[in-house]
Amino acid sequence: MSDVLQKTAAPEKFEVKLSRKSVVKALSPSPEPFTITLSNLDLLSGRFPVTYLYFYRKPQSDSFKAFVDALKSSLAQILDHYYPFAGQIVQNPKTSEPEIICDNNGALIIEAHTNIPLRNLDFYNLNETIQEKVVSVEPDFPTQIQVTEYSCGGISIAFTFDHALGDASAFGKFIASWCEMAQKKPLSCIPDHTRHLRARSSPNYQPSLDQNFIRCTMEEIQNIPMNHISLKRLYHIKASSIHMLQKLASVNGIKKTKIEAFSAYVWKIMIGTIDQRQETCKMGWLVDGRKRMEKGENLMSNYIGNVLSVTFGEASMQELKEGSISDIANTVHEAILKVNNEDHFLDLIDWIECHRPGLMLAKAVLGQEVPTLVVSSGQRFPVTEVDFGFGTPLLGTMYTTIPSLGTGYMNQRLSAKGDGSWTVSAILWPELEAALMDDPIFHPMSASHLEL
Structure with a gap:
């Protein structure tokens, strides 16, 4: 040879x-x-x-x-x-x-x-x-x-x-x-390190929080059941595809966000990749509470720490199969709306106070729920701005070294192209990866997308 x-x-x-x-x-x-x-x-x-x-x-x-x-x-x-x-x-x-x-x-x-x-x-x-x-x-x-x-x-x-x-x-x-x-520019952020998000003097919370969150140990986190959610993949999604999904999700004059439309589309794909004996499945969304808790005064925009919650929507396999992108986007919107307010975050802080000491997580993250996929938006995370004086990046994404998760996970952010396209980082089970491989919207990331 x-x-x-x-x-x-x-x-x-x-x-x-x-x-x-x-x-x-x-x-x-x-x-x-x-x-x-x-x-x-x-x-x-x-x-x-x-x-x-x-x-x-x-x-x-x-x-x-x-x-x-x-x-x-x-x-x-x-x-x-x-x-x-x-x-x-x-x-x-x-x-x-x-x-x-x-x-x-x-x-x-x-x-x-x-x-x-x-x-x-x-x-x-x-x-x-x-x-x-x-x-x-x-x-x-x-x-x-x-x-x-x-x-x-x-x-x-x-x-x-x-x-x-x-x-x-x-x-x-x-x-x-x-x-x-x-780049020797003035700092646009004066970081707030106070970590001032504390429980109220008389902690009180909605009982529904007990359905979504659980107190756990590091050992339990480290021993999440091996459920084959371990395939780490990176995708490119064209701006035209995102606009098309948003148009499909927005009917009767009610405009849905890009994430709501994207989530609805992925949820329909997801149901074809799980055991059909399942009656329901879930999708989850990470929500940043900064804007919900600052009452319009922008007081928490520079808060350094964690201000995250997670909300879940659950739907039957049948309604997801039969529902349109617009129908499912409504379900997504309602689920996010439940935590999109200050009261939820104050209740969550109090719930944690009542369960300390220890670590707390969403039950789904520990693999204790029906099949679940969590979507996180990195729409505002810097990509093209990450320039140390030597040029802008070709690609910016997130990654986790955790071997496997209790839920599937997708994180989207604007691509470094600056044309409105997305980079989507995902942790998937094999059947969902196979379905996305055949999907016309999800394009496996390659050197050609980066013009290398």
């Missing part, structure tokens, strides 16, 4: 070599360590790593080392403003709950190199591409960044955070502020 045929038959194995680890500390830390007590909503979100992953063409810098050194310099500066991100998260022996020690322990930077160019990367099958390669996790550091250089000179940056530090809104503020610092 000729050398050419050998290369065609056996492509080069994708390998990543870690070359250096370093710890970056804030430039002007507090002279004495101090503690930040987590809020009740922080306890609801749990302790697991969340990763945001960006890919870039070869930066216009002298070298990979110069690129990383510039990142470290601006990171040290932004940690002065986001000091919990340079701290440690430890268990308080008296309360048995985690807390943040602001001691300037630092953020971890990992430098790595690959043997392939970006265009040869499998952007669709993230199980093969990402974990333990361009994303690695060390539990001693709640903030860690892996910067990986490809043989073409392209770069990926993986930002991994402990969920106790915050939610997507908080992490988006941190990354956007870091970019502003790197």
Whole structure:
């Protein structure tokens, strides 16, 4: 066999070599360590790593080392403003709950190199591409960044955070502020680290919260039943497809959001991929409570921490089969509306207060419900804005190193193309992955979508 045929038959194995680890500390830390007590909503979100992953063409810098050194310099500066991100998260022996020690322990930077160019990367099958390669996790550091250089000179940056530090809104503020610092721009966000979301003096909540949420242990979280929801995939969805779905979902002059329309479409696909003996199935949505709790005064827009709830809609298999996209979008809208208010978040904070100490999660996340798919919107999460002075990204998405979940999961965000298209990161069961493979709207992410 000729050398050419050998290369065609056996492509080069994708390998990543870690070359250096370093710890970056804030430039002007507090002279004495101090503690930040987590809020009740922080306890609801749990302790697991969340990763945001960006890919870039070869930066216009002298070298990979110069690129990383510039990142470290601006990171040290932004940690002065986001000091919990340079701290440690430890268990308080008296309360048995985690807390943040602001001691300037630092953020971890990992430098790595690959043997392939970006265009040869499998952007669709993230199980093969990402974990333990361009994303690695060390539990001693709640903030860690892996910067990986490809043989073409392209770069990926993986930002991994402990969920106790915050939610997507908080992490988006941190990354956007870091970019502003790197470009020597004034900071548009003065972060609020007060974690002031506390229970009312006489905790009180609607009994319906007991149906959706449960107190649990870390062991229970780690021992979620193996239910084959472990396929991590990345999709591209055209802007024209999103507009078409929104038009289908919006009838009688009532306009549905893009997420409501997208959810309705996915819900119809989902029912064909689960055991038909099931009578019902669920879809869930993560909801950010900041705007619901600030009463129009924009007081919580810079709140750093977790302000998330999750709501679920349940429908029979029959009504999902027979219903139109518009009908199902109505069900989605009603489910989200239930938690889209301040009263829900105040009740949720009180529910957690009544179940402390311990970790709390939605029952569905522990795999204790009927088949469920959770949809999360990253519509406002920065993508094209994640520019450290070396250019805008080709791709921005989220990733989790958790091996499997109790529910399916999809996260959408605007693509880096800036044309209204979406990037959708998903964790799926095999039958749902197969259905999406044959779907005309979901396009497996590829180098061609990124114009590589």
